[in-house]
Amino acid sequence: MHNDAERESNAPDHLTSSPHARKEPFGLLWTWWQGDEQPEYPALKGLSIQQSNDRNLMRRYMMLTPADITHRLKDGHRVYLATIDDNFVAYGWSAIGKAAFGSPTVLFQVPAGNRYLYHFVTLPPWRGQGIYPRLLQAIIERESNESERFWIIHQQRNTASRRGIASAGFHIAGQISGTQYEKYVIAGEDEQRAQAGATLLGLPLHHAHE
Ligand SMILES: CC(C)(COP(=O)(O)OP(=O)(O)OC[C@H]1O[C@@H](n2cnc3c(N)ncnc32)[C@H](O)[C@@H]1OP(=O)(O)O)[C@@H](O)C(=O)NCCC(=O)NCCS
16 A cells, blocks of 8 residues: 555656646546556455446436447446445446547547546545556456556546545556647656557657757
């Protein structure tokens, strides 16, 4: 856990010191690749994680319209639910094919071998117990037979999300910045991941001191 916290606190400093980052940081792009370490968590009593196709639950808890649900499932997106005993505590989505982030949305394609993780929520009474990183790890474990690279974005000020993603073992690929309508990626310390991330999102790659 300490290593993750150190990695988390070092990389954003490097990124936020660039002129691009000061301009208009949107958020951070993180990635986990096959072979990366997965920090070990002690089991959380009663926690169970399952993929689901329960449309009623998606409508009720995720505020999705029937059309949203149909599009996501038709596109091959999967939702995973976490329960503790019989309580529904968290969920998150895994996308292949069509995906999007931000508002106005940046649309991109997630190619085979990759997964884009999005729309994660831990219900308020269950926050702060490490459910989010366990859910991220469980998805990686279940989808690793068909995907080598997992990607996730959080908004710049979402510290809770940032800490959960870092502690699940993800690495920063880059910072997404730019104007409302023209975004780019500022490379993190790992050039290969930065390049792959910019390619995934279909955005130009900049470097911190350009
Ligand atoms: C982000 C979110 C999914 C994290 O879920 P979680 O299961 O609470 O995750 P964790 O238990 O690992 O906690 C992550 C961080 O949340 C913060 N946190 C701790 N207790 C908290 C609480 N009671 N309420 C809110 N945040 C809390 C801490 O910063 C914690 O990091 P730390 O344990 O290293 O100090 C959850 O806060 C959430 O649903 N937020 C609203 C939706 C959202 O922002 N989704 C992420 C989009 S990518």
